[in-house]
Every structure is written in C-alpha cells, then in structure tokens.
Amino acid sequence: MSKAYGKVYLVGAGPGDAELITLKACRLISQADVILHDHLMPPELLDLAKPGAEVISVGKFAGQHTLPQDQMNHLIIEKAKEGKIVVRLKGGDPYIFGRGGEEAQRCYDEGIEFEVVPGISSAIAAGCYAGIPATHRDYTSSVAIVTGHRQQEQDLDIPKAGTVIFLMGVANLPQIIQALLEQGWAPETPIAAVERGACYDQRVVKGRLADFLDVAAKAQLRAPAVFIVGRVVELDDKLGWFARKPRIYLPGTHPRRYQHLGTIVHRPLINPVPISDYSQADQVLGRLAEFDWVLFTSTNGVKFFFERLHAIGLDSRALAGCKVAAIGQTTAARLREDGILVDLQPELEASEGLVAELARAGVKGARVLLVRPRTARNVITEGLAAEGAFVEPVIMYENIEVEGLDTDFNYIDWILFTSGSTVRAYVNRYGTTIPGTVKVYCLGRPTLDVATKLGIAAELLPS
Template identity: 50%
Template sequence: MGKVYLVGAGPGDPELITVKGLKCIQQADVILYDRLINEELLSYAKPGAELIFCGKLPGYHVMQQETINHSLVLHAKKGKNVVRLKGGDPFVFGRGGEEAEALVKHGIEFEIVPGVTAAIAATAYAGIPVTHREFSSSVAFVTGHRRDGIREDIKWESLAKGIDTIAIYMGVHNLPYICEQLIKYGKMPETPVAVIQWGTTAAQRTVTGTLTTIAGIVAKENIENPSMIIIGDVVRLRANIQWFERLLASSAAAGATS
C-alpha cells in the first residue's frame, strides 16, 4: 500500500513552497496537480513520475472531485507514493478535507503538508498586513464564490460588525454584491478595499478603493480571478509599505535600459 501527501503549493511564487512540500514533490511517483499551482514546481519531480492535471476552470472541471478522490485511492493501492499538489493551503478552500476523508474511508495512509495561503501571501506582497496593533486584531477568510442554487450562508452581519479585516477568495465576479451586503449590515461605505490579482507572481496587480467605489475600479481595470479581496483599514498601510510591485517596476525599468 502506498501513501498520499496532500501538499500546499503556496500562492504562486514557487519559492514560497515549504521545504517539506518540495521534498514530497521530489519523491513522488504520481503527482495530481491543480490549475493555479506554479508549474515550475513540477520540474522538481523525479524522472518517470506521472503528472496528472486535475485543475478546475470556471464552469468546467477537468476532473470532478469524486474522480480525484478515486484516483488518489487507486494509485495509493497500487503502492505508489502520491502527491496531491494544491494551490495555497490544502485546508483553506481547497477541498483537502474532502480528500482526506476519502483516504480515511479507504484505509489509505496520508499526511497533510500545509502551504502558504493567498490571504496571507498576496496581502504581504501587496504591502498590506492583515493584522496591525492600530488597525486590526481580527481576520476572517471568506469564499466569494456563490454556486447557483445554493442557499446564501455567509454571515454578512457578523463580518460587517465583528471583523476588522476580511479576506475574500475568488470573489471578483460577485464584488458588487459583496460590497452591497457589507454596507447593508453596517460596514462604513468608505471602508478601504484592495483587490490583488495574481498575487506573488510577476503578473501581480493591485487596485484600491472603498466599498462604494471598488467594483467600478475593478471593472475599469479589467481585474479578474484569481484575485484576493481585502477589506479593512489595514489597506491604508499599502501606500507606505508596498514593496513587491515597486520591485517589479524597478526590475522592468532596469531591463528596459540595459
């Protein structure tokens, strides 16, 4: 019987994977990987390792979750060392819990290898600390993706009145609704908002506004998923401590003059 490792690949910058995660990739016989991982990480796989793409596109899944679960079990039962390589962290909106449950059900040994999640990494690369002694002592991670036909289960009133910093994953298409709900339940309309596209990568872009203006800014700038939405006073700190996009701009300028 083989073993499965549910590995967080981090948010996009391949250097942000953990040492343990990288070792798992190097030792794997089979790697099932998601769409948003940096494929540079696959170059560390050993010769002959089987690489299986099972990413999910908006409205289209290359592999359904049940098929992914079955594949993990099947390869492990063949005695393979299996890595399930997932963007960010396996247990933060990554269905890692569902996969772990499937492995337990079939008696498959497994380990969880945490990864750096986008709510922490993208904000850090945008110069926005999610906590700060003067601005924020609480953070909430929220999914911004609403499935058709599924009852609304986000507790907007609790978020609006009880949380200093709100980090919303994959919520760009629902941004007008998100802002509307937070204002409706008590968040001040002038609350700062940042939207970070392709965080931690060379394609990173960040736009800022308020709950009343950000949807229009995002539309004007053609910001799409994958993006993180950060809501709260900590966004104000970006003006002083943003560093990564300045680094990208400096590198681009140096390249243009060389």
C-alpha cells in the same frame, strides 16, 4: 490502513512565488510516483519531479475543472491502491478552501495512509506582497477569511472582524459588496483587490465599497484575485515593498545568481543537455593526467564533466595532477561541491578575463583542457594559443532552444541576457522588438556584442 497501499500527501504549493513552498513539500514532490496538480501553483515546482514520475494536471481554476472533485478523489485513491506515493499538489493551503479536508476524509474511508503538508495561503500572501497586513495594532486585531464562491441562493456569511479577506470572489463581487453594506460596513471603507498575488504580474486595484464595482470594471479585474476589506488597505502606499522591485525577465539559467537585482521572472529559452556521443570525450577524460590545466567556464560544464567522469568509473582524484581554473563564483562553488578548490578564478567573469589571468600566470608550453559546450566562442582557445599553450577543447554538453513559458511583458521592467545564446534564443522567439519602456541589460561585453549585432539596443549590466 493497508500496508499494500501506497501513501497520499496533500501538499500546499503556496501562492504564486515558487520560493514560498516548504522544504518538506519540495522533498515530497521529488519522491512522488504520481503528482496531481492544479493551475493555481507555480509551474516550475514540477521541475522537481523525479524522472519517470506521472504528472497529471487536474486543471482547477476559476470556473473550470478538468476533473470534477469526485473523479479527482477517485483518481487519488486509484493511484494509491496501486502502491504508489501520490502527491496532490494544491495552490495555497490544502485546508483553506482547498477541499483538502474532503480528500483526506476519502483517504481515511478507503484505508489509505495520508499526510497533509501546510502551504502559505494566498489569503495572507497576497496582502503581504501588496503591502497590506491582515492585522496591525493601530488598525485592527481581528481578521476573517471568507470564500467568495457560493452556491446559488446561498447567503454570504461574513463574520465580524476588523479585516475581512475574500478568496474566489471575482464572479460574486456585486453580492459581496452588497452583503458588506447591508451588514453595516461604511460605504467609505477601503477595499483592495490583489490580482495574481505573489506573482510577477501581480496587480493591486483599490477603492471604497461605495464605488468599487465601477473601479473593478474599469480595471477589467480578473481571477484569481483576493479581496481585502478594512482600514489596513490604507497601508499599502508605505508597505508595498514588492511593487518597488524591478521585475526582470531572465531567459537564461541560474536564476538564484541574480535574485539580488529584483524579482526574477525565470523563463529559460535554452536547456543544457548531454551530447549524443561521448566516445571522444571519454577518451579525453581517460588521460587527464596529461594536462597541466583544466578550465571550466560554467556550472553546466562542471555538471556534465563530473557526470561523465563518474560514468567511466573515475572521480575527482583524476584531477590530482592538474590545476583548475573557473569563470565565475557559481562555477567555483559548483566545483567545491565535487571536492575541487580552484587554483585560479579571474575577477572579470568572462573568457577574456580567464585568458588574461592565465597569461599572467604563464602558460607557455602548458597543456590545457577546455571544458565547453558544442557551440561557444573561440576566445579562450585562440587567446591561450597566442600565449604558447596547447589547448584541447572537450565538448561535454550542448544548449538547445526551448519554447519557454509565456510572459506578459506589460509587467516586465528589465530583460537580462546572460550569454549570447540567450540573446539568439530570444530573437528566434520574439524578434528584435523590445516592448514599451523595458530596459535591456547584458552580462559582459561579449553578450552585449551579440545583442548589438542582432539589432537589440542594450547596455552592460552595472557592477
């Protein structure tokens, strides 16, 4: 292996749920100089890429390839020979019908060092999310995984097993059914298709071998889908945990904060970015010792505050003479990461709650610094001024609207608005129409007021 060359990592990205990727894969994505990715992977994983990384879509999905495999192999080798760290990011597992073996072999032949990082294959994940175990002591103790894709005139080789799982089989479903029946499988054998397994828009279509072609046609089954054949399919009614969780469209930030509520479909429509001119903010940060209180209303405020503090040569010690207040547990937790323990955190996670708590603490005559975005309500400024405090806002960032990823609202149960800016961004993109039976919840009374004013029927998120 030549030391002048870079290194190639063949990385399994897992199935549709971005949280199913390994820690090692996340680290490698963040370190890569070049990322070659296909379509069968969660797109949010690319957010882990470092600034300046070259991200190339090689576009592999059902029936279409942006690059043929030989050209893809050539591109991997070319980038590695430039001395770069190359991550080939593949949906599922590289060595389960992912052609990772071919890519690894090419690296070996070219004298390029490589590693393979396993991923969770859709062969297992799709059944898991559909409530269909591959094996079960009372049903079967063997499983076979078969590619449903085949060359013309090539016979379909189906091993003997209690459960057979087919990948990439939508186009060849008639041949798969015929081969199973010809090889002795009973016409009444249960079969399930798990479409877009482990994604928020996962769909499960069930039937029997005898009539499944009609069932699939009526359901307009689409790729990608995993087919599971065997008695274990009967367990999905009891074990289908994923289907029982509400699917929640979140156009705001910080999805982890709401994961206990259901399956979060994170499609941010706002993006917090630095302001263009920090000259005024830098002047304020240089005189932090003048303030009695510093108030943080969001994790974004904490992030941009400390980034700017460090940029002018200061750190958390600059807050030594100040008391610190924060709205929300996540904001307080983000401050702890920078070595700051909050002195006040209102139980009501809203500007009104912060004003009420500071009023009880007594702020008459106090000098208060409010860390805020460019656009925000004046509740804190006006409320504390009424209590006799001297409030100075400092703008550390702004929220800009972004297009966001497409969302199929046919597979959404709730919409969750976490701020007025997320409501406005949603209305700007989709209008005020709420699809079908989708429920709309708002975090906090101020967010609900914005939704109501804009004509969206919503209610407060229950505690």
